[in-house]
Amino acid sequence: MAGTYTDIIEIAAPRSARAGEQVNVGVRVKNLLGYAFYIAVTAMFDSTRVPLSPGYASVGGGETHSFDGPFSMPERKVTVWAYSWYWDGSKWVEDDKDYVLIDLAELVPEFSQFVIADYSVV
Numbered sequence: 001m002a003g004t005y006t007d008i009i010e011i012a013a014p015r016s017a018r019a020g021e022q023v024n025v026g027v028r029v030k031n032l033l034g035y036a037f038y039i040a041v042t043a044m045f046d047s048t049r050v051p052l053s054p055g056y057a058s059v060g061g062g063e064t065h066s067f068d069g070p071f072s073m074p075e076r077k078v079t080v081w082a083y084s085w086y087w088d089g090s091k092w093v094e095d096d097k098d099y100v101l102i103d104l105a106e107l108v109p110e111f112s113q114f115v116i117a118d119y120s121v122v
Contacts, residue, residue, distance in 0.1 A: 003095030016103040038087035041067040045078040
């Protein structure tokens with residue numbers, strides 16, 4: 001669902017990640033109006049903020065801008081929320097929000113190196 005001024009059109013993130021792995025999140029936001037204004041995006045899961053760059057940008061009318069940043073995957077699946085904001089001249093106003101789910105990837109042990117070199121029947 002789009003906001004009044006902005007529309008989060010995509011949150012790019014992997015479907016799953018291993019615990020401790022660096023996960024990159026990209027949020028694409030479209031300016032819905034016919035003139036340029038400042039847009040910012042914040043992202044978070046639980047109470048952890050995902051640092052996105054740039055902090056804010058002047059986005060032309062009808063244009064789309066990307067905000068990107070990494071975080072370290074915790075030992076559980078997460079819901080990453082993204083929020084778009086516009087500058088009204090005196091304060092940032094929340095306008096749109098969306099989310100993406102990232103599952104915790106299971107570690108698969110590698111047994112390809114396991115060789116039985118010698119055995120005896122007892």
